[in-house]
Amino acid sequence: MAASDEFGTLTRAFSGLGVDENALISILGKWHPEQRQLFRKGSRDFFIEDERQFERWDDRHVLQLRHEFLRLKDAIVLWTMHPWERDARLLKESLYKGPQYNVLIEIACTRSPEELLGARRAYHSLFDHSIEEDVAFHVHTAEKKLLVALLSAYRYEGTKVNDEIAKLEAQTVWNAIREGGTGNRKELLEDEEIIRILSTRSKLHLKAIYKHYKELITGNNSLDEELDGEPRIKETVQCLCTPQAYFSQVLDESLKYNVDEISKESVSRVIVTRADVDMKQIKEAYHTKYGLHLSKKIEDVANGNYKDFLLTLLARGDH
Amino acid sequence: MATLICPDHPSPVADAEALRKAFQGWGTDEKAIISILGHRNPIQRKLIRQAYEGLYEEDLVKRLESELSGDFEKAIYRWILDPEDRDVVLLNVAIKKTPIPDYRFLVALVSIYRYKGEEINPRLANSEADILHSAIKEKAFNHDEVVRIISTRSKAQVLATLNHYKDSHGSSITKFLRDDPSSDYLIALRTTIRCLTDHQKYYEKVIRHALNGPGTDEESLTRVVVTRAEKDLKDIKNIFHKRNSVPLDHAVAKDTSGDYKAFLLTLLGNQD
Numbered sequence: 342m343a344a345s346d347e348f349g350t351l352t353r354a355f356s357g358l359g360v361d362e363n364a365l366i367s368i369l370g371k372w373h374p375e376q377r378q379l380f381r382k383g384s385r386d387f388f389i390e391d392e393r394q395f396e397r398w399d400d401r402h403v404l405q406l407r408h409e410f411l412r413l414k415d416a417i418v419l420w421t422m423h424p425w426e427r428d429a430r431l432l433k434e435s436l437y438k439g440p441q442y443n444v445l446i447e448i449a450c451t452r453s454p455e456e457l458l459g460a461r462r463a464y465h466s467l468f469d470h471s472i473e474e475d476v477a478f479h480v481h482t483a484e485k486k487l488l489v490a491l492l493s494a495y496r497y498e499g500t501k502v503n504d505e506i507a508k509l510e511a512q513t514v515w516n517a518i519r520e521g522g523t524g525n526r527k528e529l530l531e532d533e534e535i536i537r538i539l540s541t542r543s544k545l546h547l548k549a550i551y552k553h554y555k556e557l558i559t560g561n562n563s564l565d566e567e568l569d570g571e572p573r574i575k576e577t578v579q580c581l582c583t584p585q586a587y588f589s590q591v592l593d594e595s596l597k598y599n600v601d602e603i604s605k606e607s608v609s610r611v612i613v614t615r616a617d618v619d620m621k622q623i624k625e626a627y628h629t630k631y632g633l634h635l636s637k638k639i640e641d642v643a644n645g646n647y648k649d650f651l652l653t654l655l656a657r658g659d660h
Numbered sequence: 661m662a663t664l665i666c667p668d669h670p671s672p673v674a675d676a677e678a679l680r681k682a683f684q685g686w687g688t689d690e691k692a693i694i695s696i697l698g699h700r701n702p703i704q705r706k707l708i709r710q711a712y713e714g715l716y717e718e719d720l721v722k723r724l725e726s727e728l729s730g731d732f733e734k735a736i737y738r739w740i741l742d743p744e745d746r747d748v749v750l751l752n753v754a755i756k757k758t759p760i761p762d763y764r765f766l767v768a769l770v771s772i773y774r775y776k777g778e779e780i781n782p783r784l785a786n787s788e789a790d791i792l793h794s795a796i797k798e799k800a801f802n803h804d805e806v807v808r809i810i811s812t813r814s815k816a817q818v819l820a821t822l823n824h825y826k827d828s829h830g831s832s833i834t835k836f837l838r839d840d841p842s843s844d845y846l847i848a849l850r851t852t853i854r855c856l857t858d859h860q861k862y863y864e865k866v867i868r869h870a871l872n873g874p875g876t877d878e879e880s881l882t883r884v885v886v887t888r889a890e891k892d893l894k895d896i897k898n899i900f901h902k903r904n905s906v907p908l909d910h911a912v913a914k915d916t917s918g919d920y921k922a923f924l925l926t927l928l929g930n931q932d
Binding site: 458461462465469470471473474477478485486489490493494495533537541 | 814
């Protein structure tokens with residue numbers, strides 16, 4: 342490999358998600374001190390010129406490297422866990438790091454009733470509190486009521502839907518959005534009817550509301566398209582009504598080089614938690630929406646063993 | 661302690677056959693039904709249902725519903741169901757009967773999966789008792805914080821908080837929740853607190869009100885007897901006796917009649 346190729350490969354090995362262990366071993370392992378110095382001098386991304394005439398690792402990048410080396414380990418541990426423990430730990434982390442409302446909503450809304458109840462049980466065992474009391478206590482923003490309601494749901498899973506009520510509730514939702522539009526939009530998050538409908542109705546019923554909203558009411562926009570000003574409610578609707586499209590969107594936003602760590606963590610979370618559920622549909626949704634295969638995107642952005650692990654999980658549904 | 665008296669190893673098949681015999685011929689042999697079902701615990705009752713279904717290809721519950729009537733039928737129906745199914749039926753009946761103006765509190769009570777541990781955080785109990793006090797002072801009884809504390813905290817933690825409240829303000833919190841006698845929400849809140857704090861005392865009160873005054877509230881009487889016979893009806897009986905100077909069995913016998921009375925007394929631990 343030519344020197345410039347090796348530079349490129351090594352830079353690539355240190356960028357993106359995970360690290361390219363083989364490249365690091367085969368290139369760095371054989372380089373003489375002069376070659377390594379050339380690399381340091383040439384890598385503005387990773388090294389900075391110290392005032393005392395040496396090239397220093399950029400601290401931020403060293404920290405980032407730590408995340409990248411650990412990415413496989415975290416994904417493996419998450420994958421091996423019981424789904425209940427997994428969701429309970431994800432809930433805890435997203436409550437205390439942020440809070441990351443989108444993750445709380447994602448878990449509350451995309452799991453089956455039994456899975457969510459299981460996660461709540463595991464939360465008791467792990468953290469000696471209920472997730473409900475922790476969210477109610479630690480969230481002080483307008484999201485609180487919706488989050489507690491979504492997390493304490495045990496939705497009907499059967500096929501019966503009262504279509505007349507679904508139509509009525511589509512109207513109710515429309516009214517609430519219109520009213521919110523004139524005044525303080527933030528109030529939509531605390532609207533009693535919105536919370537009631539989104540947190541108690543069965544998923545089939547909500548899909549009926551989604552359908553009626555588009556057909557009867559706006560004739561054009563779907564419900565989530567109307568909710569651009571309300572990201573939390575939009576996420577809730579998407580997770581409940583069109584989860585695979587939602588997940589494909591999360592993946593697309595996170596499979597990038599220059600996103601923050603929290604976004605990067607979404608990749609492992611989504612792939613590990615959905616690999617055995619609906620990964621096939623997520624791949625199809627991704628292809629439809631973005632015109633390329635999810636596996637190709639992962640090839641482009643992820644490295645080494647971490648990349649191989651993700652691709653293996655992705656391929657599980659293919660047989 | 662339970663009041664239910666049941667044998668150790670009854671034969672579900674023999675019981676099913678005896679019940680079948682009770683349905684045959686003219687009328688129904690209610691005494692036989694009471695003497696069998698009134699002396700079986702939930703597992704035994706479930707085995708009888710399975711045996712009956714196996715032998716006669718009929719649902720015992722449906723048969724009982726058609727053979728019996730009135731308060732006796734309602735009581736037997738609630739008794740024969742599995743405890744979870746029973747609670748579901750009771751909830752459904754209650755929801756249909758009562759208009760619910762402010763549903764959020766009730767939804768929170770039935771949805772929240774409370775932590776079951778016994779640990780208490782005394783500092784938290786203190787601060788949350790203060791929050792409750794502030795809300796009550798401003799008459800903001802359905803303030804979000806009141807709902808949060810009462811509906812999300814573990815039972816042990818809520819009790820610690822309420823004890824703190826009592827210690828700080830002289831009386832139990834329910835004394836301060838009597839502002840508006842017609843407020844359904846305050847009734848619900850007081851009932852919740854009573855059930856959490858001392859549910860046996862609460863049940864005694866329900867039975868006392870059911871038996872007092874003109875007429876009898878059979879719905880409530882049946883509900884308490886049927887749901888507590890296997891649990892702590894004996895303790896409730898003791899409380900009733902202390903509070904009313906008359907044994908519960910006598911009060912029930914005075915206010916009810918026929919097969920309904922006989923069934924209740926059997927569940928209350930009377931031996932024929």
